[in-house]
Amino acid sequence: MAEGPNQSIDHQPSAVRQAHRPELGRGAVSHQPFSDPARAPLIVCKDLSKIYRLGDVEVPALRGVNLEIQRGEFVAVMGPSGSGKSTLMNILGCLDTPTTGSYWLDGREVGREGQDELAEIRNRRIGFVFQNFNLIPRTSALENAQLPLFYRGMPLRNQRAGAAAALARVGLSGREDHYPTQLSGGQQQRVAIARALVSSPSILLADEPTGNLDTESSRGIMEVLQRLNQEDGLTIILVTHETDIAAYASREILMTDGQIVRDRWRVSAHSARASGGVVKP
């Protein structure tokens, strides 16, 4: 049983190859975090649950999620609506806190932090990419990309330099002064990615990043994400409905009814789709 994943991992980029151990899929976190922070998983979730209260009714959105994600992984989270994947993303993105269970990000338990600390963590460690881009209207691409640095209190000159560099990384050099309305959907999403990159985050959370884009633009965006993952070792967690989008990822998590029901690795991303992934028990 343990053989399977090891075999498939051999074909993966080095960052991911070292990361995985078969025990992950069994829902137990074997090693105690984190005597060596550099080798520790980037994300460790233990028994995460989230219960929403609608009047007198308690609605469980997450029911005991256990998850480890290593540095450099590209994870696709799939599942029907209401399966809890948005709730999981909100918790992983430090926008929300779990009702019970714990969440370690980079060796620090963040599930119990206060609002300001969470804002700080989002600012420095997490980049968000949304389905509807969520750029600030009538604000230039550069200023949109600057935003996280702005809230970090960085001098204006450094903000601009950082944002310009981030725009260059997503291939938008020369569009710094364009307003969102002057950009195509794909370009707007690239600005959003630049905004997520500008703070050199530990993880990039992309919530259906291609949901509002045509096939051509979608491919462009996914290629950008893939390049960031493979060349820069950026950890990416992607929520999507589309299997061909999920195919860009190296690992696929399927959620149903607030639980992870399948967690599998692919031999290699996208181009090797045909060879298929390895389904974990």
Place this chain on the structure above:
Amino acid sequence: MNAFILMTVMTAFRILGRNRLRAGLTMLGIIIGVGAVIALVSIGHGARAAVRAQVASMGTNVIIVLPGATTVGGVRGGQGGAVTLTVSDGLELKKKIPLLSETAWAKRDVMQILYGNRNWNGPVNGISPGYLTIRDWSYMSGGPITQADMDSAARVALIGQTVVENLFETGEDPVGATIRLKNVPFRVIGVLAPKGQSAQGSDQDDIIFIPFSTAERKVFGTLFLGSVGALFASTDRPEDLPEAVEAIRQVLRARHRLQPEQGDDFTIRTQVDIGKVQEGTSQTLTIMMFAVASISLLVGGIGIMNILLVSVTERTREIGVRMAVGAKRRHILIQFLIEAMTLSLVGGVVGIGLGILGARVTTAVAGWPTIISPESILAAFLFSLAIGLFFGLYPANKAARLNPIEALRYE
């Protein structure tokens, strides 16, 4: 934090510029309110300064004692109708009350004044020399009536500006000229500096002064020698006035042998009494205008709050994004507070400009004096800032309390 504030202010101005009509309408309340306050306060200041100047033109720390009313067979003669005050009353006051820096007496009559082939009807005042000191008269040319003039009942006169204008050619020097009062020739020894209107509105420059003794013996034809029209006194310091007034009352009551149950047969008035009434009126007016302007500012503030609430709703998603990329609640709070204060401050500055313009127009059109004080501008500025802060607090707090997840999902 400085970069943050700077960029937030820039953003606020950009948002303002984006919605010019809306911002303008929102600011209208503040503009009108601040403009009204600035204009009305400057009018009020101007009016009060004018009153003060009029009162001051009477002299400084002046006490006036007028003879009381006569009652003949039940018919009352009115203030000053009786001849109850005399020169010796004045001398007694001078002797008994060291608090008084100066005492004087005067008597007036209106008569024809002749010079060459011109004539003028004006009030002629016979005065003792101290009068000019008390009333603070100064001279355009020539000099005062002296004690020597008094002693010798000299036929000398000081004339006011209005009299000069009516009797003399322009450019003609009246000093040394001979005018005639009731056919008695008087040599003009001085021209008085103009004082303008009195607090009661009469022309203070339409006046001729001659020595009291000369007036009594050679011009007026007095029934009782030594009776005076009014006694005048002054103190060095304004705070001595009440004490001086009381001392004068005691001395005069004693001299007039008034029993305790009898009322005074004279009236004492001070400059302060006269000024108070007039200043009181303008102050009441200012307070009322302030109330009206405050209501306008309140309405303006509510307008700002309203438009900010709309803005918070419109920009819910933006707020969500800002929170997602690391804006803390206080960042959002400050952003909306700054937007509110930008609105109210720009409104305030426009209002200040409008108020100054309004004051100028008032002066130009209605001829009312206006004084724009830097304090009122500063106060208006700070007040509009405070309004932005106060009325911005609720919407800003609402924005800062948004749940980022819900805000991001808001459609």
